[in-house]
Amino acid sequence: DAGVIQSPRHEVTEMGQEVTLRCKPISGHDYLFWYRQTMMRGLELLIYFNNNVPIDDSGMPEDRFSAKMPNASFSTLKIQPSEPRDSAVYFCASSLLGGPGNIQYFGAGTRLSVL
Amino acid sequence: TQLLEQSPQFLSIQEGENLTVYCNSSSVFSSLQWYRQEPGEGPVLLVTVVTGGEVKKLKRLTFQFGDARKDSSLHITAAQTGDTGLYLCAGVQSWGKLQFGAGTQVVVTP
Numbered sequence: 001d002a003g004v005i006q007s008p009r010h011e012v013t014e015m016g017q018e019v020t021l022r023c024k025p026i027s028g029h030d031y032l033f034w035y036r037q038t039m040m041r042g043l044e045l046l047i048y049f050n051n052n053v054p055i056d057d058s059g060m061p062e063d064r065f066s067a068k069m070p071n072a073s074f075s076t077l078k079i080q081p082s083e084p085r086d087s088a089v090y091f092c093a094s095s096l097l098g099g100p101g102n103i104q105y106f107g108a109g110t111r112l113s114v115l
Numbered sequence: 116t117q118l119l120e121q122s123p124q125f126l127s128i129q130e131g132e133n134l135t136v137y138c139n140s141s142s143v144f145s146s147l148q149w150y151r152q153e154p155g156e157g158p159v160l161l162v163t164v165v166t167g168g169e170v171k172k173l174k175r176l177t178f179q180f181g182d183a184r185k186d187s188s189l190h191i192t193a194a195q196t197g198d199t200g201l202y203l204c205a206g207v208q209s210w211g212k213l214q215f216g217a218g219t220q221v222v223v224t225p
Contacts, residue, residue: 043158045215103160106157
C-alpha cells in the first residue's frame with residue numbers, strides 16, 4: 001500500500017488567498033484525521049471523520065477552516081481566507097479502527113507558508 | 116482537555132550513551148502510544164502500552180506505562196545516530212482520539 005498521500009507537499013501563498021490541502025487515506029481505513037503541527041503548539045487535532053462523516057471538529061480554529069470528505073478515498077482541508085498565523089505543517093492520518101489502541105498512519109504532511 | 120507533558124524538550128547525546136524521555140499527565144488514559152517523527156515526515160507509531168505497569172521492549176528501546184496509567188517513559192540503550200528524531204507520546208482517549216504531548220527532540224551525534 002502507498003500509505004497516506006498528501007498534496008501538495010509545500011504550499012506558499014499570500015495572505016487572503018484560499019488554500020486547499022488534499023489527502024488520500026489508506027484504502028479500507030474508516031477513520032481520517034487532520035492535524036496541525038507548529039513549534040509553539042505541537043501536534044493538534046483539527047477534525048476527524050468516521051465513514052466520511054465529521055465526528056469532532058472542536059479543534060478547528062475558526063470559521064475560516066473547513067474540511068470535507070466526499071468519499072472514502074479523498075478529503076480536503078480548506079482555509080479561506082488564509083492568514084500568516086496559519087503557517088504550519090498539516091498532517092492527515094487514517095486508521096482502521098477507532099477504538100482504544102488503534103494505529104494512526106500519518107502522511108508526510110503539507111508545509112504551508114502564508115506570507 | 117487531558118494534557119500530556121513531555122520532558123526534556125531537547126536532548127543531545129553521543130552515540131553509545133543511554134537516554135530516557137518522560138511523558139506525564141494528571142489524567143488516566145486507556146492506553147498510551149509512542150511515535151517517532153523524522154524531519155519532513157509524519158509521526159510513525161513505535162508502540163502502544165495498555166496495562167498499568169506494562170513494560171515493552173523494541174530492540175534497544177524500552178517503554179514503560181505507569182501503574183496508574185498516567186505516565187510513561189521511553190528508555191534508549193546505547194543510542195545510535197539513527198535514533199535521532201522527535202519522540203511524541205500520545206494518550207488514547209476512550210473513543211480512539213489521540214492527545215499528543217509536545218515532544219522531545221533527540222539528537223544523537225557520532
